[in-house]
Amino acid sequence: MNIHEFQAKDILRRVGVPIPPGRAAKTPDEAEAIARDYGGTVVVKAQVHAGGRGKAGGVKLAKTPDEARTIAAKILGMQIKGLTVHQVLVTPAADIASEAYVGIIVDRAAKKPVFMVSPAGGIDIEEVAATTPERILKLPVDTRYGLLPFQATQLGFFLYDDLKKVRAAGRIMQQLYTAFMQSGCSLAEINPLVTTPTGDVVALDAKMVIDDNELERHPDIEALRDPTAEAPSEVQAREAGLTFIKLDGNVGCCVNGAGLAMATMDLVKYYGGAPANFLDIGGSSNPEKVVNALRIITSDPNVKAILFNIFGGITRTDDVANGIVTATKRNPLKLPIVIRLTGTNEEIAVRILKENGFSAMTDMDEAVQRAVELAKGGKAA
């Protein structure tokens, strides 16, 4: 789960990271009032779950409260990488002497959180990694011991020569690591970490991504979720206990299991079609899930045909068949549907479907080909 910059900064402030004050505004009026409060020049920053906000024109300086209002009016409602900006952060502008990058990610190969720091901050770290990898220090942390003091110092010395700044940076590394572990992050980033002309070390931006699997343990962080920052169909799906990702094609897919769901999408493409979504109904085949799945798939106007691909291992295919019958009785389908199911209780499932006017297939390839044809405007069987 992504959280906004102002939320990540609140978390980091609580563990002691030095961060200039800042408040979120949902209207130009609020932005103006906050700017007036701080006095002087402020920065107005789009709060949206996308990188490259600066390049997209979502981060601007405002010299007066009036200007803060005008700029906020422009940024609020702006689209950045397909996402609408609903909030801006207003924060006093800082004097910057140098910019560095500090980040922690869970590294799959190392099977540990890995610190990445670079004195080349303020820009895209992937670019630094590609062009000047020697300017990045990577340091894996054994979570059983935590970030050891000498490691924090090592990281600090990679960024600065002056011992006072090294110590300050080391403290920030410890604090960032603490927040990373306490909040259940898969990524935490300060970019840029700046030094001011007076020698202070301060975090000017913050990003945190939370491991979805941690949310059960952290209701305070789950409460930070911003549903306006996600596609409505994906919010609906999550509430219904389904994993759903919208894509651009026209074959609506409903599959049990993530691997089979991906393989089904790939097979749609193999046979010349395009999948409209990824949808995993999971191991349980409770009819209510099928009802919700069909509602979400058919709410996408691009969908021209629906494809069910169910492999009954633990899932009982007759349960899925009953779900399809229940769902379509409640909301009759206007689109052609192809149902493939095989495995546990397949004979019962096929009978249930036939009795209710559906035809069922047992071969995955035949079913996908049929769905692709129907989505292209082919005749229903």
Add this chain to the structure above:
Amino acid sequence: MSIFIDSKTTLVVQGITGRDGSFHARQMLEYGTCVVAGVTPGKGGQKFENKVPVFDTVARAVAATGANTSVIYVPPMFAADAIMEAADAGLKLIVAITEGVPVLDMTKVYPFVKERGARLIGPNCPGLITPGRSKVGIIPGRICTPGNIGVVSRSGTLTYEVVYQLTRAGLGQSTCVGIGGDPINGTNFIDCLAAFEADPGTEAIAMMGEIGGTDEQEAAKFVKERMKKPVVGFIAGQTAPPGRRMGHAGAIISGSSGTAAEKIAAFEHAGIGVAKRPKDFVELLSKQLA
């Protein structure tokens, strides 16, 4: 022959009185797996299905029954502790079925298990099956049949689909292993490939990978440098968009790394037969065994 489990496997089921644990413990007993004990704290002294003794701790279950393997069905927030309890009790094979284990928990579990010389399979996996002899986990027994193909996969139902097609085509399996869909897991492709290479009962290997990470690329390198037995591979997620978690926590393209194209290229470079569709496994493997 087989890898990791066989008729000598004696199993303790952690979470045997829970909804999933009890259902699958029954299925494993029916399949003929030697389930010798269950563990649920506070329920020690009970009998599961009137025959399997339940203990309060894994250590007690191991002391009383001599179990050598554990399978874990406890809820995600307690799974890390359950895995470490099993490793500390001296079990050398631990299979964690639980989905949703926080990845930071796994950063502590992985070295803990390694230091005790145990093998962890999973979490977030369907477990493994040596057809006709032992099943540890949730892979449906009736879709498998004994034979000489080793199967290893990051997925659950996709594995069932392929194994089912192999079985229908008369291609039996030595062992099928689901290594799980999480970013940090206990056993990777290379561990399984090395075991299959050393197993006299395995003649060819079917490997099902997916987007995210570099496990398949490392596996391809291993196949090219170290293996004599033929391998056929498939990668799911060719149509997956970057930056989105495709159901499995580990199935995510980060930046430009972990794509299906990159993994398929690594397979081709290593001489691994590439199945473009799940059904292609049958033809490609039959050719290798002919």
